[in-house]
Amino acid sequence: MNIGIYSRVFKEEHTPYVLELIQQLTQFNFSFFMFESYYKSIKNKLDKQKISTFKTADDVKRNINLLISLGGDGTLLDTLHLVQDSEIPVAGINMGRLGFLADIHKEEIKELVQSIRQNTYTIEDRTLINVESNKQGFGIANFGLNEFTIHKTDSSSMIVVHVYLNGEFLNSFWADGLIVATPTGSTAYSLSCGGPIVFPSSNNFVITPVAPHNLNARPIIIPDNTVLSFEVECRSNTFLCSIDSRSISMNTNCQLAVRKSAFTFKLLRMPESSYLSTLREKLNWGEDSRNS
Numbered sequence: 001m002n003i004g005i006y007s008r009v010f011k012e013e014h015t016p017y018v019l020e021l022i023q024q025l026t027q028f029n030f031s032f033f034m035f036e037s038y039y040k041s042i043k044n045k046l047d048k049q050k051i052s053t054f055k056t057a058d059d060v061k062r063n064i065n066l067l068i069s070l071g072g073d074g075t076l077l078d079t080l081h082l083v084q085d086s087e088i089p090v091a092g093i094n095m096g097r098l099g100f101l102a103d104i105h106k107e108e109i110k111e112l113v114q115s116i117r118q119n120t121y122t123i124e125d126r127t128l129i130n131v132e133s134n135k136q137g138f139g140i141a142n143f144g145l146n147e148f149t150i151h152k153t154d155s156s157s158m159i160v161v162h163v164y165l166n167g168e169f170l171n172s173f174w175a176d177g178l179i180v181a182t183p184t185g186s187t188a189y190s191l192s193c194g195g196p197i198v199f200p201s202s203n204n205f206v207i208t209p210v211a212p213h214n215l216n217a218r219p220i221i222i223p224d225n226t227v228l229s230f231e232v233e234c235r236s237n238t239f240l241c242s243i244d245s246r247s248i249s250m251n252t253n254c255q256l257a258v259r260k261s262a263f264t265f266k267l268l269r270m271p272e273s274s275y276l277s278t279l280r281e282k283l284n285w286g287e288d289s290r291n292s
Helices: 012-027 036-045 057-063 073-086 106-118 275-282
Strands: 002-006 031-035 052-054 066-071 090-094 122-126 129-133 147-151 159-165 168-175 177-181 204-210 220-223 228-233 238-243 246-251 256-260 265-269
Touching: 002 012, 002 057, 002 073, 012 036, 012 066, 012 106, 031 036, 036 052, 052 057, 057 073, 066 073, 073 090, 073 265, 090 106, 129 147, 129 238, 147 159, 159 177, 168 177, 168 204
Parallel strands: 002 031, 002 066, 031 052, 066 090, 090 265
Antiparallel strands: 122 265, 129 256, 147 177, 147 238, 159 168, 159 228, 177 204, 204 220, 228 256, 238 246
């Protein structure tokens, strides 16, 4: 098996964990590649060990069977545009803070490699969201794992987002913005705006308004086989669209449609890990003193 190692920025405190990962992969004769820019920043720590590198999505599709992300959830989200529609599994080692997606602790590197070697891990299929526009939009990178967001610009007043489900009018949201979240994204931006937590296998999207002007504008859960379309009104005639962490400015004459992507994101889980255990750990459920 060929394994890729991806990270965005090298931090000195990560050195022992990166070296342990390399040592474990070498010990069990795995072929591995490292993201080129990351390798350049860490190679002086590797005692002259030569490591093959990758740079593009084509490199990943051609050479890699499994990708390991070193960082937080943002780093793991970046890997989506390296694996694209190849559905190569991704394992997230959490070097960051919260880590809903990158839920493998950095102290569990030995256990991760052992799980890969023994094929005891599980793979979760995570729904992706696809965005289409009659303008240039996001180009070929028009898919995301967490959410699609329409938002006012920094200097503008609130916007009005008219939402249609399969061509039928749903509502006009007077708000700072609107989020369409996947089940994976239900624990991200949508959650901070009052949206519900949705299980990854539930086959739904969540529509969550951002700071709505009307108090009766509430989050709504819809089937993920729905095609959503939008019309946006705002005084400045421009608004922001984002997929995960990538944003572009759009004009109000743009036509937008959102639907479920034709391919999924493959998230690797350790044998003892589950979505419920991740929720309990990250949201500190059960830590109420009355439960002791």
